[in-house]
Amino acid sequence: MQDAITSVINSADVQGKYLDDSAMDKLKGYFATGSLRVRAATAINANAAVIVKDAVAKSLLYSDITRPGGNMYTTRRYAACIRDLDYYLRYATYAMLAGDPSILDERVLNGLKETYNSLGVPIGATIQAIQSMKEVTASLVGTDAGKEMGVYFDYICSGLS
Ligand SMILES: CCC1=C(C)/C(=C/C2=NC(=C\c3[nH]c(/C=C4\NC(=O)[C@H](C)[C@H]4CC)c(C)c3CCC(=O)O)/C(CCC(=O)O)=C2C)NC1=O
Numbered sequence: 001m002q003d004a005i006t007s008v009i010n011s012a013d014v015q016g017k018y019l020d021d022s023a024m025d026k027l028k029g030y031f032a033t034g035s036l037r038v039r040a041a042t043a044i045n046a047n048a049a050v051i052v053k054d055a056v057a058k059s060l061l062y063s064d065i066t067r068p069g070g071n072m073y074t075t076r077r078y079a080a081c082i083r084d085l086d087y088y089l090r091y092a093t094y095a096m097l098a099g100d101p102s103i104l105d106e107r108v109l110n111g112l113k114e115t116y117n118s119l120g121v122p123i124g125a126t127i128q129a130i131q132s133m134k135e136v137t138a139s140l141v142g143t144d145a146g147k148e149m150g151v152y153f154d155y156i157c158s159g160l161s
Contacts, residue, residue, distance in 0.1 A: 001106060004030040004099030030099050037097050040145035044093050047140055052085045055132035060125060071121055088130055092152040101155045109159035127157045
């Protein structure tokens with residue numbers, strides 16, 4: 001896993017150079033948003049279950065997916081779906097704190113699409129639910145932090161599609 005600091009330093013080190021202006025600007029941007037990130041993560045941690053529940057209500061509930069024949073039908077599969085959404089929220093929050101998406105590649109997206117396809121988990125509906133979490137999260141944490149979280153929710157969606 002990388003973060004905004006290690007990724008800037010690693011790429012300077014590969015070239016054997018001190019940090020240049022653009023590298024310093026990246027670091028400045030990251031440090032300047034530090035308290036924004038911590039405040040957003042605190043709000044998300046305290047409201048994770050509500051964020052997932054509201055996102056499900058907005059996107060999946062009362063659709064064919066929760067009826068017989070749908071992939072969320074039966075409490076076991078419903079629970080697996082809720083658990084997956086909670087993974088996406090938690091890992092997107094880690095990535096937002098780190099300011100870097102690499103943790104998503106390593107711990108969430110690796111092999112996920114293949115798993116979903118082999119189990120018949122609908123990817124389009126999953127993406128809709130993640131987009132709903134993005135909206136619900138933005139309304140909780142405010143526009144700036146919401147945009148930053150949006151980067152990582154979108155990253156998961158493009159990794160799935
Ligand atoms: C932390 C990294 C990580 C991820 C991401 C993860 C995902 C993941 N989701 C799974 C299943 C599943 N995922 C879903 C999800 C859904 N079905 C729908 O219709 C909805 C659209 C959607 C929720 C948004 C369902 C229903 C299953 C169970 C499928 C089955 O067994 O038939 C499985 C198969 C094994 C299991 O059931 O636990 C994995 C590995 N596991 C991990 O360790």
